[in-house]
Amino acid sequence: MHSAASTPANAATTSRTPGPAVPAPATASRLAGVASSPVRDILALTARPEVISFAGGLPAPELFDVVGIRAAYDRVLAEIPRQALQYSTTEGDPELRTAVAARLTDRDLPTDPDDLLITTGSQQALTLLTTALVEPGGVVLVEDPCYLAALQTFAFAGARVVPVPTDDQGIIPAALEEIAAREKATLLYIIPTFQNPTGRTLPAERRAAVAEAAARHGFWIVEDDPYGELRYDGDRVPAIAADPTAADRTVLLGSFSKVMAPGLRLGFLRAPAGLRRACVIAKQAADLHTSSIDQAAAARYLRDSDLDAHVAGMRAAYQERRDAMLEGLPAALPEGSRWNRPEGGMFIWVNLPDGHDATALLKTAVGHEVAYVPGAPFFSGEPDPGAVRLSFTTHSAEEIREGLRRLAKTFA
CATH class of the missing domain: 3.40.640.10 (Type I PLP-dependent aspartate aminotransferase-like (Major domain))
Incomplete structure (x- = not known):
């Protein structure tokens, strides 16, 4: 058993007085001018299932070829597992x-x-x-x-x-x-x-x-x-x-x-x-x-699998959704609004009339359980406060029509 008596009389003793901890280094300066993605932030705020969101540029999950993709993974793991892993x-x-x-x-x-x-x-x-x-x-x-x-x-x-x-x-x-x-x-x-x-x-x-x-x-x-x-x-x-x-x-x-x-x-x-x-x-x-x-x-x-055939099915679904949004925009947006008719893709670009601030109006829209992305963050030059990006791919045509009815209340 070790005892105090066994400690050499001339042993050096030190007394440490706890002081303030030295802060860890700050994040790199390259982060200083990089903001979080406004789109990702909006998606987080509108994740409630009751919100019809035109904000995210997301593919429609119900259109994923789950059966074909699962089969591809199964075959790879059955036939070339050592190579694939x-x-x-x-x-x-x-x-x-x-x-x-x-x-x-x-x-x-x-x-x-x-x-x-x-x-x-x-x-x-x-x-x-x-x-x-x-x-x-x-x-x-x-x-x-x-x-x-x-x-x-x-x-x-x-x-x-x-x-x-x-x-x-x-x-x-x-x-x-x-x-x-x-x-x-x-x-x-x-x-x-x-x-x-x-x-x-x-x-x-x-x-x-x-x-x-x-x-x-x-x-x-x-x-x-x-x-x-x-x-x-x-x-x-x-x-x-x-x-x-x-x-x-x-x-x-x-x-x-x-x-x-x-x-x-x-x-x-x-x-x-x-x-x-x-x-x-x-x-x-x-x-x-x-x-x-x-x-x-x-x-x-x-x-x-036939990816081209799968994409053709996606195109048909997305075209119906795009058309439903285009048909509903005149009644949903304030008079004097402008928008384009894209030949493909996922987005419609809206310009609200002068005096409308899409960022300020977003909170009102979310209160009516509908969401969009204000266009201003996409500009690295002079932003257009009335610009709006609407995505039409994630919801059915009927959900889009209901979402536009809600959106109209934002401007009432």
Whole structure:
């Protein structure tokens, strides 16, 4: 037994007086200018089942091919379990890249599997590109208004975001030319087909002008195409990436989130070899590779199921919902409101009359158990307080009609 008597008389003793703890380091300065996504915040506030929400850009969950996707996972785990559950290559599952390349080639964009990098959603593809291309303070051109998560990505990178004006047909070529002539831009980020938030589609002649501006002024084009397969009217417009003028400087981003299921978190980027290799290195640092089993299941689904037929069913359902919203808007919105008629995608863009503040009115709308996204946060230039983004994909036509009846009370 140890006792006080066994302690040496000359043993050093110390007395510690507790003091205030030293604070842990603060978060990195790069977070200072990055706000939380207003859309995500609104979704959290309107999660009550009684609220009819036109806020989220979400695919309709009842349209997911649960049976086909489950069967794909079952076959992968039965036939190649060791491969599907093991680490994989950064570039992505060869079978999945082959299937994606074939789909792009069928859309008049000749693509080899080696042109592609599989990513954890197309949002990661944008992050990898930004990491590979954008220096702090570098200029990034964006449509105004622009996809919110892209603005967050560029803010994290410390980019200087320069908005390019748009009209009802999308980005204005003359404005792009003027801005590109005075700004040494690294890239232009653009969603030319069924844009988020506006639903607009950039006409072919404007796409050609964008390609020519990039060649003339030496910036990259990041062409995001998450909605392109959701066309309800009109003819498909060729991708900017298919324009020979832009072939050496255009990166195409794609996603399975809107046509298969967002929970898979599967996207891809198609890029010239040098930039693609840089993105591979950035991805190795980020997550080594995208989920092996999810890639294998998606590849098996594309082999065994008819994704085109599945997407055709989605298009029919979404077209009915879009039409129900368009039919109900005249009675739901105040006189003098304007809105577009998108040929596809998920969104209708509304401009309320002068004097209406969509952000201020949102609380009233939620009180009537209906929700939308105010348009102001999508602008990196001067915001339009009367702008509203409405999504029509998540509710049935009858629920949309009821939601619009509730929305009308907001302006009564």
